[in-house]
Amino acid sequence: MDEDVVRERDARAYEAVHDAADFKELKRRYKNFVVPWTITFMVWYLAYVACNNWARGFMNTEVIGNINVALVFGLLQFVSTFVIAALYGRFANRKLDPLAAGLNAKFKRERRR
Structure with a gap:
């Protein structure tokens, strides 16, 4: 077949899929999840950095033995990353993947025409 x-x-x-209402809905759902969680994580991260710079007394407060608030907050950065990733995976499986599968099928149908 000619290239x-x-x-x-x-x-x-691609144009047919791009113009589909399901594609617009997929983008809307994706943005509605990603934007708030990105902002939330960035605020949390910047609060951690700010506290390390300007609230050293608070961050040096010992929680248990030699474990201080700074260490707990640092570990919570990793925990929050994994929690957000798990929430996104669950969200994508329930809300995005069904729409994406339908759009993929539409794309394949349109390509055969």
Whole structure:
């Protein structure tokens, strides 16, 4: 098959998927999850950095033995990253993947035309 014909067919298929209401819904759902969680994580991270710079007395407070607030906050950075990743995985499986599968099927149908 001619390469130009394949490109033309692929371009039409991509346009059909891009124009689909499900694609717009997929983008909306993705943004509605990612933007708030990104902002939340960045605020949490910047608060941690700010406290390390300007609230050293608080961050040096011992919690248990030699474990201080700074160490706990640092470990919570890792925990929060994994929690957000797990929440995203669950969200994607329930809300994004079904739409994406439908769009993938639509793309394949359009490509065969």
